[in-house]
Amino acid sequence: MNEIAIKRDGQIIDLQTAKELGFEGEQIHLDNSEDSLEVLRHSTAHLMAQAIKSLYPDTEFYVGPVVKEGFYYDFKTSAEIGEGDLKKIEKQMLSFAKKKYPIEKYTITMDEAKEKFKDDHLKLEVMKRIPDENVSIYKQGDFEDLCRGPHLPNIGLIRYFKLTKIAGAYLGGDSKNEMLTRIYGIAFADKESLKAHMEMLAEAAKRDHRKLGNEMKLFTFREEVGAGFPIWLPAGGRLRARLESLLFKAHRKRGYEPVRGPEMLRSDLWMTSGHYQNYGENMYFTKIDELEFGVKPMNCVGHIKVYEDELHSYRDLPIKYFEYGVVHRHEMTGALHGLFRVREFTQDDAHIFCTAGQIEEQIIEVVDFVDKIMSTFEFDYKMMISTRPDKAVGSDEVWEVSTQALKNAMDKNSLAYEIDEGGGAFYGPKIDIKITDAIGREWQCGTIQLDFNLPERFKLEYNGEENDKIQPVMIHRAILGSFERFIGILTEHYAGEFPMFIAPTQVAIVPVASSHKEYAKVLSDKLIDINADSEIYAKNDSLNKRIRTAEKTRVPMIVVIGDEEIQNKTVAVRDRRTREQYNLSEDDFLKLIQTKINEVNF
RNA sequence: GCCGACAUAGCUCAGUUGGCUAGAGCAGCUGAUUUGUAAUCAGCAGGCCCGGGGUUCAAAUCCUCGUGUCGGCACCA
Numbered sequence: 055m056n057e058i059a060i061k062r063d064g065q066i067i068d069l070q071t072a073k074e075l076g077f078e079g080e081q082i083h084l085d086n087s088e089d090s091l092e093v094l095r096h097s098t099a100h101l102m103a104q105a106i107k108s109l110y111p112d113t114e115f116y117v118g119p120v121v122k123e124g125f126y127y128d129f130k131t132s133a134e135i136g137e138g139d140l141k142k143i144e145k146q147m148l149s150f151a152k153k154k155y156p157i158e159k160y161t162i163t164m165d166e167a168k169e170k171f172k173d174d175h176l177k178l179e180v181m182k183r184i185p186d187e188n189v190s191i192y193k194q195g196d197f198e199d200l201c202r203g204p205h206l207p208n209i210g211l212i213r214y215f216k217l218t219k220i221a222g223a224y225l226g227g228d229s230k231n232e233m234l235t236r237i238y239g240i241a242f243a244d245k246e247s248l249k250a251h252m253e254m255l256a257e258a259a260k261r262d263h264r265k266l267g268n269e270m271k272l273f274t275f276r277e278e279v280g281a282g283f284p285i286w287l288p289a290g291g292r293l294r295a296r297l298e299s300l301l302f303k304a305h306r307k308r309g310y311e312p313v314r315g316p317e318m319l320r321s322d323l324w325m326t327s328g329h330y331q332n333y334g335e336n337m338y339f340t341k342i343d344e345l346e347f348g349v350k351p352m353n354c355v356g357h358i359k360v361y362e363d364e365l366h367s368y369r370d371l372p373i374k375y376f377e378y379g380v381v382h383r384h385e386m387t388g389a390l391h392g393l394f395r396v397r398e399f400t401q402d403d404a405h406i407f408c409t410a411g412q413i414e415e416q417i418i419e420v421v422d423f424v425d426k427i428m429s430t431f432e433f434d435y436k437m438m439i440s441t442r443p444d445k446a447v448g449s450d451e452v453w454e455v456s457t458q459a460l461k462n463a464m465d466k467n468s469l470a471y472e473i474d475e476g477g478g479a480f481y482g483p484k485i486d487i488k489i490t491d492a493i494g495r496e497w498q499c500g501t502i503q504l505d506f507n508l509p510e511r512f513k514l515e516y517n518g519e520e521n522d523k524i525q526p527v528m529i530h531r532a533i534l535g536s537f538e539r540f541i542g543i544l545t546e547h548y549a550g551e552f553p554m555f556i557a558p559t560q561v562a563i564v565p566v567a568s569s570h571k572e573y574a575k576v577l578s579d580k581l582i583d584i585n586a587d588s589e590i591y592a593k594n595d596s597l598n599k600r601i602r603t604a605e606k607t608r609v610p611m612i613v614v615i616g617d618e619e620i621q622n623k624t625v626a627v628r629d630r631r632t633r634e635q636y637n638l639s640e641d642d643f644l645k646l647i648q649t650k651i652n653e654v655n656f
Numbered sequence: 657g658c659c660g661a662c663a664u665a666g667c668u669c670a671g672u673u674g675g676c677u678a679g680a681g682c683a684g685c686u687g688a689u690u691u692g693u694a695a696u697c698a699g700c701a702g703g704c705c706c707g708g709g710g711u712u713c714a715a716a717u718c719c720u721c722g723u724g725u726c727g728g729c730a731c732c733a
Binding site: 126134137218219220221222227229234238264277280381389390391394395498500532534540566594596600601602604605612616617635 | 727
């Protein structure tokens, strides 16, 4: 095994640096451990830079870090580089790697470095951000790069890598700056791991909800309709309706009342709420007889108007309103992505109006609700508390108090969370729920937001025990986040093979011959009675063909019926995954379906 | 919004350096076949080649402006 670096006090130190400083420590070998890949991928980024520099000599380089999905390097060159050039760069990298240049390190002063890279305005930009007096230079062959390391001892160790994508990226991640070219890549210690990684990417592509949504006829988009406006097709409509009705029951059980606010409200209301000032650029406005209206980007103002419809006593709190609220937001064109980012979507939105003393229990109740739903779908998840953003309403004290209240609720119940500084909504801090899907990807869906600001801005109140007027606290929350995004995630999570309780169609009925169609219809009606959707495959095709067609729709259960079944009042069940078949009496079959549908309750 | 790529039948894709009537598979329709667990056979029909403008004797192909999509960046359920 090749030693490539050492670990000392939790820091990875490359051999060049260890030798220079006389350090010793635990050896890191070239394998697929986190530490080893960190070094390997960093050096692969440098090798890529070396190859790019040799192919495009006027290239200037910014930074080339290791990231979760591999590594990248940002650079700028006069040549136009496209996807087709990645192969060429890979080839050049391999030819350099074959030369087995050692990677050498030396240290120079910042002034010397500035002189050395005086023609590279991007490297100068990098140096502006380094406070140190001395900087290190890594050299391989005749390529030199300013870098803090750590690196492999020799580029010959780099063999199993792949450049995956090319894209634009703003210098320093700031959209006010110029745009650079970024190439992403991945590297592993052995061939098999690289292959496995590429297969994982292919698997993810197979699960893409845009592809499956099209194949399974769940939803579509049309150029003439407009970007970001999804069209729900019948199969998607059925899936969505199942989700909606399960969730409706779950809300009622927990004391939520269904309400509905208007799709657009007068602009002066949005000024009162602060949306006009803080969220206006994401809103759509229109005029009705000279009065300006804003199409709602959120449902809170509507629910506030519901709250204001009557006087409330402390005895009534908490009051919980929920709505499958359709919202419109002006997302930037480049942000649109299938069902994950759209311009019109439906939130499973609710607002809880409660006393300050009820905050904690209400938050815990919502967290439990979230847990119930996420575990039903077999999602792991984690929670993240987001604090005050730059653009915000309300005083620092209010923000401090509400942020602390969220933390307290979590801490007291020993719930783990991470902090996202500045990630809150403009009216309050929030707990975001990040779920991890079947192949390990993270998604942001649900959110719990604590709000002292809107109750203040709308002068909301309830009568306290002393008949005094007290301002309630508002909790905004969504569990799925939006039906659009959540269904997109579910589609990828299950690779289109939805479990019975949520599938667009529960059963495919395949009559052997046309004489069995009548019984198929009888069975289908019985299924509707137990709230199961079925589809009869009675087209003029061979039995094999119809079974194949049914299989391809990913329906969870296929039943075949012929003379035998009709005579015995049974069905021949076919499990689409295992291709196994077994017979059930009609009654048992219906009970089975009913159980599978009803076993899920949020 | 920014950088780059792309847009041909309902879907997946061919279409040569600009040149004859733009092709295939699947899906659809018609007919034959009536099938016992992953593609029966034959025939038919499907296209303003994303939209506008231009170059050219000639444009699906080249240029240009839109629209939409994809990969990222930035922004967010």
